[in-house]
Amino acid sequence: MKKVKTRFPPSPTGTLHIGGARTALFNWLYARHMGGTFVFRLEDTDRVRSKEELVQSIVDALNWLGIDWDEGPFYQSQRLDVYAEYTQRLLDEGNAYYCTCSPEVLNEKREAARARGDNPLYDGTCREKDLGPSPGAVVRLRSPRTGATVFEDQVKGPIATPNSQLDDLVIARSDGSPTYHLAVVVDDITMGITHIIRGDDHVSNTPRQIILYRALGVEPPVFAHVPMVLGTDKKRLSKRHGATAVTDYQGLGILPEAMVNYLARLGWSHGDQEFFTLDDLVDKFSLENIGKSAGVFDPARLLDLNADHIRSTDTYRLANLVLPHLEKRGVVPGDNKRLIEAVETVQPRSKTLEEMAEGLLFYYKEFEGYEEKAAKKFLTPDGAKWMSLLARALEGVDVTDQYQVEAAFQKVMDETGQGFGKIAQPVRVALTGKSASPGMFELMRVLGNDLVRARLARAIAHIGD
RNA sequence: GGUCCCAUCGUCUAGUGGCCUAGGAUAUCGGCCUCUCACGCCGAAGACACGGGUUCGAACCCCGUUGGGACUACCA
Numbered sequence: 001m002k003k004v005k006t007r008f009p010p011s012p013t014g015t016l017h018i019g020g021a022r023t024a025l026f027n028w029l030y031a032r033h034m035g036g037t038f039v040f041r042l043e044d045t046d047r048v049r050s051k052e053e054l055v056q057s058i059v060d061a062l063n064w065l066g067i068d069w070d071e072g073p074f075y076q077s078q079r080l081d082v083y084a085e086y087t088q089r090l091l092d093e094g095n096a097y098y099c100t101c102s103p104e105v106l107n108e109k110r111e112a113a114r115a116r117g118d119n120p121l122y123d124g125t126c127r128e129k130d131l132g133p134s135p136g137a138v139v140r141l142r143s144p145r146t147g148a149t150v151f152e153d154q155v156k157g158p159i160a161t162p163n164s165q166l167d168d169l170v171i172a173r174s175d176g177s178p179t180y181h182l183a184v185v186v187d188d189i190t191m192g193i194t195h196i197i198r199g200d201d202h203v204s205n206t207p208r209q210i211i212l213y214r215a216l217g218v219e220p221p222v223f224a225h226v227p228m229v230l231g232t233d234k235k236r237l238s239k240r241h242g243a244t245a246v247t248d249y250q251g252l253g254i255l256p257e258a259m260v261n262y263l264a265r266l267g268w269s270h271g272d273q274e275f276f277t278l279d280d281l282v283d284k285f286s287l288e289n290i291g292k293s294a295g296v297f298d299p300a301r302l303l304d305l306n307a308d309h310i311r312s313t314d315t316y317r318l319a320n321l322v323l324p325h326l327e328k329r330g331v332v333p334g335d336n337k338r339l340i341e342a343v344e345t346v347q348p349r350s351k352t353l354e355e356m357a358e359g360l361l362f363y364y365k366e367f368e369g370y371e372e373k374a375a376k377k378f379l380t381p382d383g384a385k386w387m388s389l390l391a392r393a394l395e396g397v398d399v400t401d402q403y404q405v406e407a408a409f410q411k412v413m414d415e416t417g418q419g420f421g422k423i424a425q426p427v428r429v430a431l432t433g434k435s436a437s438p439g440m441f442e443l444m445r446v447l448g449n450d451l452v453r454a455r456l457a458r459a460i461a462h463i464g465d
Numbered sequence: 466g467g468u469c470c471c472a473u474c475g476u477c478u479a480g481u482g483g484c485c486u487a488g489g490a491u492a493u494c495g496g497c498c499u500c501u502c503a504c505g506c507c508g509a510a511g512a513c514a515c516g517g518g519u520u521c522g523a524a525c526c527c528c529g530u531u532g533g534g535a536c537u538a539c540c541a
Contacts, residue, residue, distance in 0.1 A: 103539070110538090120466090138539055160469090161468065167537095170539050172539085184541090202535085203470060204536035204537075230534090234534090271479065272478085272488075273490095292470085297476095300476080301477060301491055419500085421499085428501060429501095440501085
């Protein structure tokens, strides 16, 4: 059997969004799973809408996700001569012809047909005229008039379209440039693509492209059409749905492996398994297990998966990943060892790197004030009394030594007859500014002797005011 | 309008004729654990769009209905 070769061909008219990223991922996974080749290509024949900086943003997004390519990037805009060559060949062999119908006339005919209730197809006015090239003429493919075009979609099953519903599509514009259909087909042929995994919105284009393959005397590749990704309102995902670019999620503190995991599970499944590493996916990915129906993008699921991945990532890497999110908040931790220890304390309670950075702040910055509700409830005269006792019990104690700290707490508990929780809550607020935080002992260990003492004193003074 | 595609809990899904009084995950709610918050654990609620067939038997097969969606460009 031929070696598998897939491709991802975005057009650089926008950033890489969720749906595109999933398509890229599926192609990449399939190639990797099959030990095949993955090609990256840019469909930039739309000169007005294509932008070079968008190419870069797509590349960045792919890199972030960990999707690499074996060939490319190829630019369609640099392959114009190839398309021209194939167009000429189609012309020479009688599989294409020049058409001089004006857009205006075509439009009128289309509208008339629609009004009549017919499918608005090109009526073949120039099909048998045997016209030569002329300014303003386009090239059309000569498609079969009868019969049906059938293909076996790897996810949808057999799909048949009557050829009577397919008209002679334009393959070269009047300025000589290729249209999308010609360009993709020629590219996929010349690049030796064996499997085309793309969005569901291309199913109805597929028969036309198959006709083109046949006209070129080439056996069409295998097609697999992946259903669309929808927004919460079940409409096609768009900017209206908030963050839709994959890099938005990078900024939000999503781990790339969580994104990949989520994307893979949106539309593909492997029994009941929810958590996947990249290697896992490469190992288990298959076309057969792609679902047939469209799926809604659910940020809650992404977040949950992200939390799972955060929990299973080693703290060294997490520390590096959270750095930019800390810097964004004006924190530049100098001590890497301390950062790693701090990260460890917030790791199980962070859904994103943003949350993690937020939860790390009190280790590095003096907080402005105390959380209002927490202060009201815990920074009371009793609280001050207990904290004073604790401060005294802590004299000469190394707060990074859990056993010594426990003993100090025990002493206060004995003196006051209060339980651990009673005493710990005011202390927690004093040390972190909030009523929710990592555990008391790990908290103190990372904070260190100076900060623990200073913040205790500060809180006691605060209550005294 | 025409052609094509799709249809299981709110959401992502398992399910490929008997294992389904439909499983998992997430979100929601309740409880346990506990120094707080998380994590973890236990539990509740929650779906086969509808109608006909086929079959001893249908979430699974067929037809229809309804509802979504895609395409219908000298855009990709």
